[in-house]
Each structure stands twice: as C-alpha cells, then as structure tokens.
Amino acid sequence: MISNGEAAMEAALTVQKATSQGLKKGPWTAAEDAILIEYVKKHGEGNWNSVQKNSGLMRCGKSCRLRWANHLRPNLKKGSFTPEEERIIIELHAKLGNKWARMASQLPGRTDNEIKNFWNTRMKRRQRAGLPVYPQEYQEETTAFRMQHHHQHQEEQKHPNNNPSSSSFSSLLSSSRKASYNPSLTLLDPINFSPALDPLHNNLTPFYSNPALQFKSFPDNNTNNSGLALPMSPYGRLPSSITVFNQTFPAQAISMTPPSLHYNTADFETNMSFTSLIMGAQVEPVDPIPGLKSKLSSGQTPPRPNTPFSSNTRGGICVREESSKNTDNDSETAVPEMMHDNSNSGLLDALLLESQNLSRKEKLIGENSVASDHKGKRVVDEPTEEEEKMEKEAAKRVKLSSINGGEASGENNCCDDLSSSQSSIGMKPSEEPMDEMNSMDDDLLSLLDNFPTSTPLPEWYRSTNMANGFSSSPAGEGRRIEVEQEASLARGTTADETPNVEWAFGSSYWNNMPGIC
DNA sequence: AAAGCACTCAACCGCAATCCC
DNA sequence: GGGGATTGCGGTTGAGTGCTT
Numbered sequence: 001m002i003s004n005g006e007a008a009m010e011a012a013l014t015v016q017k018a019t020s021q022g023l024k025k026g027p028w029t030a031a032e033d034a035i036l037i038e039y040v041k042k043h044g045e046g047n048w049n050s051v052q053k054n055s056g057l058m059r060c061g062k063s064c065r066l067r068w069a070n071h072l073r074p075n076l077k078k079g080s081f082t083p084e085e086e087r088i089i090i091e092l093h094a095k096l097g098n099k100w101a102r103m104a105s106q107l108p109g110r111t112d113n114e115i116k117n118f119w120n121t122r123m124k125r126r127q128r129a130g131l132p133v134y135p136q137e138y139q140e141e142t143t144a145f146r147m148q149h150h151h152q153h154q155e156e157q158k159h160p161n162n163n164p165s166s167s168s169f170s171s172l173l174s175s176s177r178k179a180s181y182n183p184s185l186t187l188l189d190p191i192n193f194s195p196a197l198d199p200l201h202n203n204l205t206p207f208y209s210n211p212a213l214q215f216k217s218f219p220d221n222n223t224n225n226s227g228l229a230l231p232m233s234p235y236g237r238l239p240s241s242i243t244v245f246n247q248t249f250p251a252q253a254i255s256m257t258p259p260s261l262h263y264n265t266a267d268f269e270t271n272m273s274f275t276s277l278i279m280g281a282q283v284e285p286v287d288p289i290p291g292l293k294s295k296l297s298s299g300q301t302p303p304r305p306n307t308p309f310s311s312n313t314r315g316g317i318c319v320r321e322e323s324s325k326n327t328d329n330d331s332e333t334a335v336p337e338m339m340h341d342n343s344n345s346g347l348l349d350a351l352l353l354e355s356q357n358l359s360r361k362e363k364l365i366g367e368n369s370v371a372s373d374h375k376g377k378r379v380v381d382e383p384t385e386e387e388e389k390m391e392k393e394a395a396k397r398v399k400l401s402s403i404n405g406g407e408a409s410g411e412n413n414c415c416d417d418l419s420s421s422q423s424s425i426g427m428k429p430s431e432e433p434m435d436e437m438n439s440m441d442d443d444l445l446s447l448l449d450n451f452p453t454s455t456p457l458p459e460w461y462r463s464t465n466m467a468n469g470f471s472s473s474p475a476g477e478g479r480r481i482e483v484e485q486e487a488s489l490a491r492g493t494t495a496d497e498t499p500n501v502e503w504a505f506g507s508s509y510w511n512n513m514p515g516i517c
Numbered sequence: 518a519a520a521g522c523a524c525t526c527a528a529c530c531g532c533a534a535t536c537c538c
Numbered sequence: 539g540g541g542g543a544t545t546g547c548g549g550t551t552g553a554g555t556g557c558t559t
Contacts, residue, residue, distance in 0.1 A: 026553090027553085046544090046545085047544080048544080048545080049543080049544070049545095061544075061545085062544095062545085062546095065544095065545075065546085069546095098547095098548065098549090099547085099548090100547075100548065101546070101547055101548085102547095112546095112547075112548080116548075116549085120549095
C-alpha cells in the first residue's frame, strides 16, 4: 500500500525524471500552444522532433504532433458531434472497425481521438446497456458475408481442391486485416456467390459463428461505388433470410422495403439523435462467446456480457478485423470453432428467439390478411392499415422503452420492444435456460423451421432503412427509382423485374458518403 | 457537505509502417 | 538491403467535472 505522501513523492520524481530528460508531460499551457503554433507557421507540419530543438518547447515530437493535430491545427471543429456526424461515425465504424484515423479523414474538422472517444463512451455505454450498436443495414451486410463464407466453407469441404481461389476461414481470418482495403479480396465478390446460396433450402450449419471479417470496405464492382457490398448473388437474388445477431429478417423484408417506408430526416433529427435512434432497441441478453471476455483488455471490453459479441470491443461486428492483428492463438480467432461445437453461442439463441417471434408474428399478420404470394413471400406494397397500426404500436413501444429505462440492461426490453417491434409478439424470455437449446443442429432446424417467409416491417426497422435518405416525397421516390435501377444493373436484372423493390443497401445513401479508400 | 461514482476528454504509450541515409 | 529516425495509429490512462447518494 502506498501512502499519499509516497504517491506524491513518486509523482514528483516522475516529473523530475521527465524534466531531467528535457521533456515535459501533461496538459499543455497556452504558452506552449503559442510556441507550437508559431513553429508550425514558420516551418510547417512535420519534423516534430525538431520542434523541441528549434523552438525550445520541452515536448517530445509525438506530443507536439498530437497537440497540433488534435487541438491547434486550423479548421478543427469543436463541440459535440452533430447527429449527422454521429451517423457517419456509426456507418464508418461498421465498415472500418476501429480505424479512427480513416474515419477522421471522412469527417472534416474532427480528429481520430475525438471519434475514438465518442465511440468508446457514447456508443459503448449504449452497448453495455444492451442496445445494438449498429442499425440493421450494417448488420445485414455482415450476415450476407457470413452466408457467403458459410457456403464457401461448405464448398471447400466438399471440394477441397476445386476452388483454389477461395480462401479458407482461417486464412481469411489471418489475412483479414490487410484484406480490408484490398479490392482484390473483396469479401462479397459476386463471383463467389453460388446459386445454391439459400440457407432456407440447404442444410445450413452455423454460418453466423464467424464474427470475423464482417465489416470490410468493399471497393469493388458490387458496391455501386459505395464501398458497401450488396448482399446479392449474381443471380439477382438475395439470401432468403438475413440474420444479424439478435435480429433476423427475411431477405424480402430487408431488401424490399415498401416505397412508403422511407427515411424521414426531419423526424430523425427532431426526435432523437442518430445514436439514440439506433440504440432504441435492445439486444437479446445472452452469454457471449465463452472464454472470450477474459482475454480482452479492460478498455476494450464493456463489462456487460449480454449481447452476442458484446464481449468484443467493437460492438461485436467489426472486431475481427483487428483481432487478426493479434496472435492467431487469440481467443477471438477461436470463434470459428463454434461451428463444430455444440456449445451455445448466444447468438443462436437470439436467432431462434427471433425466428420464433417472426414466425408468430407472421401467423398473426397472416390472420390479418397480409398480402402474400403463393410462395408465402410477402408482396411488398403499401402497408395495410392493420400493418401500419401494428408498426406504429411497435414503434411506440420502442420509444417508450427507450424513454422508460429502455437502456437498462438485462431487462429484456429488447425482446419486448425491439424484437416485438420487429418480429414481435410473445418474445421468449431471455432468461430461459440455455440448455433448452442444447443441440446446435436441432437449433438450426428449429431456426429454419421457424423462419417466416414473410414479415411486415416495423416502423423501427423502416427508420433504419430510411437512412438511404429517401422520403416519400416525389423527389425521394424519384431517387428511389434511380437506386432501384442501379441495383438492378448491379444484379444484371432490370428494374422492371423487381417492382417495388428498394434495396436496403441501395447506393444512394452510401454514395453520398465520401470515398473511403 | 462530502464521498462515491460515472463520464468526458486530453494526453501518453507502445507498436507498426514508412522514410531516409 | 539494413538500420535508425520519424510518423501514424490505436489502446489506455488519468485529471477534471458533474451528478447522485
């Protein structure tokens, strides 16, 4: 135990030591700032180590550079992030992971440090509260990727020598960090899609268990220059379902949002910030990947063990990109083992619960005469009054939940609110023992059986998809059509073939983003 | 009023990449 | 090509502040 006196002494010695080395630490004074500004004016940025020599500033080069970059350089924006900036940060984080500098480059006047702090505080706080970090569309991207790799994995197992160009999970894991920015390694390259990619009709094994490589930059031909891949096959067909952590959607629901379901920027900004909007729903509290938590460093890991992957620093989604930086023996890289392991993933629970709810809701909605085609697919059109009612109620619940302590973790509000808003009725309590799902195969069968073929979209989900920047205004509709056409082009189909389809990953929104790479 | 706590933010540290000789 | 210097980046820490009990 160190007494206060000893601690003070120690601190003094530390300062003395630093001083003796000619370097000052700690907060910068106005005088120091002035010196540094003057120096940069004269000599320009760079060569930071010479600052000390030439200006007499008792700061190391690193410190000078940091001070300049974060506080002194011109055109720095101060103050809290605007909702738009928050939105961009979330999007970028979904794409890039903890690439703060890259994110900062997309946010003029903002520093990587600011963004990092923003994420680590505001976002993680919400994550700890059991709220999903990313809006659906980003999560969908993840799932599409997972599906693809699941399929590739299966193909490789079947024909280990047939596809030399496809990489194994492990190799992808190990290369993920570099692959992030390598167009040649586009993870959703349509070439790699198989026409058989349809988890509903295949014996699906747990494709979701690889949180790796999930958010990458996809600067290739399948992104409409958006940097974000469309989760589509070359056959113009989406996977039949999109499953992300705790939320599962039929692909139709995700990819084909009714024209009326467009983003309303005014509501968005008036009612809540982007952060609060996307945090408005909760995640099913389930155990994280066993053994994963303990190896994560303190600052990385919110102590909340509830959300799948929440043990992960980056909201569970973008983690792998960084994790590959660690040793291959890192616990995180062990995740794929779950594919062969019957241990409960937590995510599976969420999937099952979600699918069950989707199923229930489908039944309920079916009773309410939701239009469906003969295949049970939802005919995407203007929502019926009944649907609208339900959606509004769901949205209300979400809102109420977030107002009335919706952030409280572990209260299953997620199930009652978000999930109900999405899929809804009669959510299975999250506390239900995991041993009810003790078999992965059974779980998956159950999951697949429960997958509804059509599900109306709740208001909440629509809101997130409205991030495309569309409105129901004629202008918005016009742009929507444009995007449909773009999407059709990308799919090799015509817009006519896909009436009333709005691709959730439509390019408009992402095209409005500055280039990432 | 004071202690405890959570949160924010600035700054530091270590590592890796890049530059330069 | 090798090695040191420099720069960039991401993780972490700690001081300051405000709120709660």
